[in-house]
Amino acid sequence: MRRFKCTITYDGSQFSGYQIQPGKRTIQGEIEVALSKLHKGKRIKISASGRTDAGVHAKGQVIHFDSALAISTEKWEIALNSILPDDIAVIRVEKAAPGFHARFDAFGKEYRYFVHLSPKRDPFKRHYAYQFPYPLDYAAMKEALKYLIGTHDFTSFCSAKTEIEDKVRTIEKIDFFQEGDLLVFRFIGNGFLYNMVRILTGTLLEVGSGSRSPDSIPDILEKKDRKFAGKTAPAHGLYLWRVFY
Amino acid sequence: MRRFKCTITYDGSQFSGYQIQPGKRTIQGEIEVALSKLHKGKRIKISASGRTDAGVHAKGQVIHFDSALAISTEKWEIALNSILPDDIAVIRVEKAAPGFHARFDAFGKEYRYFVHLSPKRDPFKRHYAYQFPYPLDYAAMKEALKYLIGTHDFTSFCSAKTEIEDKVRTIEKIDFFQEGDLLVFRFIGNGFLYNMVRILTGTLLEVGSGSRSPDSIPDILEKKDRKFAGKTAPAHGLYLWRVFY
Numbered sequence: 007m008r009r010f011k012c013t014i015t016y017d018g019s020q021f022s023g024y025q026i027q028p029g030k031r032t033i034q035g036e037i038e039v040a041l042s043k044l045h046k047g048k049r050i051k052i053s054a055s056g057r058t059d060a061g062v063h064a065k066g067q068v069i070h071f072d073s074a075l076a077i078s079t080e081k082w083e084i085a086l087n088s089i090l091p092d093d094i095a096v097i098r099v100e101k102a103a104p105g106f107h108a109r110f111d112a113f114g115k116e117y118r119y120f121v122h123l124s125p126k127r128d129p130f131k132r133h134y135a136y137q138f139p140y141p142l143d144y145a146a147m148k149e150a151l152k153y154l155i156g157t158h159d160f161t162s163f164c165s166a167k168t169e170i171e172d173k174v175r176t177i178e179k180i181d182f183f184q185e186g187d188l189l190v191f192r193f194i195g196n197g198f199l200y201n202m203v204r205i206l207t208g209t210l211l212e213v214g215s216g217s218r219s220p221d222s223i224p225d226i227l228e229k230k231d232r233k234f235a236g237k238t239a240p241a242h243g244l245y246l247w248r249v250f251y
Numbered sequence: 252m253r254r255f256k257c258t259i260t261y262d263g264s265q266f267s268g269y270q271i272q273p274g275k276r277t278i279q280g281e282i283e284v285a286l287s288k289l290h291k292g293k294r295i296k297i298s299a300s301g302r303t304d305a306g307v308h309a310k311g312q313v314i315h316f317d318s319a320l321a322i323s324t325e326k327w328e329i330a331l332n333s334i335l336p337d338d339i340a341v342i343r344v345e346k347a348a349p350g351f352h353a354r355f356d357a358f359g360k361e362y363r364y365f366v367h368l369s370p371k372r373d374p375f376k377r378h379y380a381y382q383f384p385y386p387l388d389y390a391a392m393k394e395a396l397k398y399l400i401g402t403h404d405f406t407s408f409c410s411a412k413t414e415i416e417d418k419v420r421t422i423e424k425i426d427f428f429q430e431g432d433l434l435v436f437r438f439i440g441n442g443f444l445y446n447m448v449r450i451l452t453g454t455l456l457e458v459g460s461g462s463r464s465p466d467s468i469p470d471i472l473e474k475k476d477r478k479f480a481g482k483t484a485p486a487h488g489l490y491l492w493r494v495f496y
Contacts, residue, residue: 017374063375087372095372127332127340129262130308134375 007072010082011102011251012052014067017093019133019242023060024067033058033067033094040089041071055112055249059201061241063134065118066097066248070108114178114196114250119207120243121189135188136207136243142189142214144182149220150213151180153227154206161230163206164199165238173199173230180206192247201238209236252317255327256347257297259312261339264378264487268305269312278303278312278339285334286316300357300494304446306486308379310363311342311493315353359423359441359495364452365488366434380433381452381488387434387459389427394465395458396425398472399451406475408451409444410483418444418475425451437492446483454481 014037022030026038034052041050052071058064077085082099090096120135122128127137157176164173177195184190191210193203209226212218218236226234259282267275271283279297286295297316303309322330327344335341365380367373372382402421409418422440429435436455438448454471457463463481471479 015374017377092372092377093374095374097371126342127337129260129338129340130379132262132337 007074007104009070009072009102009104009106010079011100011106011108012069012071012082012086012096013098013100014064014069015095015097016064016067017133018058018061018063020093021060023062024054024057033064036091036094037069037086040086041073043089044075044085045073053108055108055115056246058244058246059241061133062244062246063242064246067246068108068112068249068251070102070106108249111251112249114194115198115246116248116250117193117198117203118245118247119191119193119203119239120245121191121207121211121239123184123187123189133242136240138189138211140215142211143216144214146216146220147182147210147214150210150223153220153223155180158227159230160199160202160227162226162232162235163202163209164232165201165205166232168200170199175199175202182210204239204241204244205232205235205237207239207243211239212236252319252349254315254317254347254349254351255324256345256351256353257314257316257327257331257341258343258345259309259314259339259341261309261312262378263303263306263308265338266305268307269299269302278309281336281339282314282331285331286318288334289320289330290318298353300353300360301491303489303491304486306378307489307491308487309491312491313353313357313494313496315347315351353494356496357494359439360443360491361493361495362438362443362448363490363492364436364438364448364484365490366436366452366456366484368429368432368434378487381485383434383456385460387456388461389459391461391465392427392455392459395455395468398465398468400425403472404475405444405447405472407471407477407480408447408454409477410446410450411477413445415444420444420447427455449484449486449489450477450480450482452484452488456484457481 016033022032024033026032026034037052050071052069054069079099083096086096122131122135122137125139155177159174161173175197179194182191191207213220261278267277269278271277271279282297295316297314299314324344328341331341367376367380367382370384400422404419406418420442424439427436458465
């Protein structure tokens with residue numbers, strides 16, 4: 007038995023999220039079906055760095071699995087890509103230490119959130135960026151970032167539906183850059199709570215469009231209550247960009 | 252009754268092409284349904300600059316239609332965009348002269364063809380660029396372009412299924428540029444035959460990958476027979492970019 011670390015990318019548009027669910031098309035489900043085909047029908051369970059919700063994309067999700075198949079890592083990549091549906095692709099397969107765990111060994115993640123700055127719909131961006139029609143005050147947004155970066159209890163920026171108790175996380179970096187009519191937020195941190203990047207983005211857009219002030223952020227953090235932060239930005243603008251090991 | 256010129260964009264992935272067909276989802280069908288809703292159920296026929304095939308995209312398709320509705324061109328745009336499905340959008344509505352015709356008044360068109368230069372599948376490009384894994388000799392491709400630009404009988408570069416008799420067309424310009432891992436071909440001409448841009452692209456890629464020489468092009472043109480040109484590049488890399496009036 008050998009353990010493999012596998013970096014994958016997927017267009018989340020046509021999936022009911024990462025996690026396997028009966029009767030639904032999921033990333034985990036499709037990859038496990040592909041692995042099962044390569045193992046004469048035997049179920050091979052995979053573990054990911056974390057789940058992604060329906061509509062959320064990945065440019066560098068990481069999973070691991072065990073297999074007794076004696077094929078090279080290059081052949082693993084080719085074999086999986088030839089079976090997987092065209093909205094999931096394997097970027098890289100590597101041999102991992104037997105104890106490697108895609109989730110527990112990750113010490114950080116980068117997410118990106120794409121905003122389409124336009125009053126008009128663009129059919130080519132409908133699944134890939136959140137259309138936002140209002141002008142944004144970048145200086146105010148930068149001001150707000152200062153309060154978010156660092157180690158905080160992010161209870162206010164976490165879906166109330168979560169079960170995790172410890173909501174202290176460290177955000178190493180948040181920044182944003184504009185590329186044509188796209189505004190791209192980058193979030194790097196040691197871990198993100200459920201919906202955290204989407205709530206942070208929604209709140210930053212509210213600061214940028216003037217509906218809340220940058221210095222309201224410390225208050226929101228202090229309240230430790232989801233209802234004080236901004237709206238959850240939609241899933242289809244979010245990309246799990248990279249996992250750090 | 253007033254005539255309107257309307258510039259539209261669509262992601263062709265989920266359509267059975269432009270032209271209305273019973274039981275199929277088409278661009279024309281969706282737009283006529285939207286117009287009918289704005290006209291109390293009355294059918295409003297639209298005419299386009301030309302058809303596009305299943306999977307082919309448009310960044311600047313032009314249509315015209317007549318309406319007695321007394322609303323401003325800005326309101327036309329907003330009203331249509333609020334009804335149309337999210338893979339079609341209206342870019343601009345203009346009042347046109349009563350005799351304006353989207354097809355007969357067009358004096359030229361620009362098409363672009365997107366090639367994804369990579370041995371690896373990219374889920375985000377699967378509907379939007381043709382994945383091509385082989386290295387390309389750009390100098391050879393530029394050499395081949397010289398024989399194609401200008402006025403020629405393009406019978407060899409036209410689907411045999413066509414009914415049009417006169418296959419002489421003028422190509423004003425073909426060029427290409429690379430942007431990251433995308434190679435973009437631009438074709439500007441007074442008119443293009445059925446599948447012509449896709450066959451030109453397929454042939455240029457064969458020249459670029461060395462499976463035919465640039466100076467085979469004059470021969471192909473002279474043969475006036477589809478079977479001498481290269482393969483038809485797939486639909487999903489093609490964009491109707493602009494129509495000139």
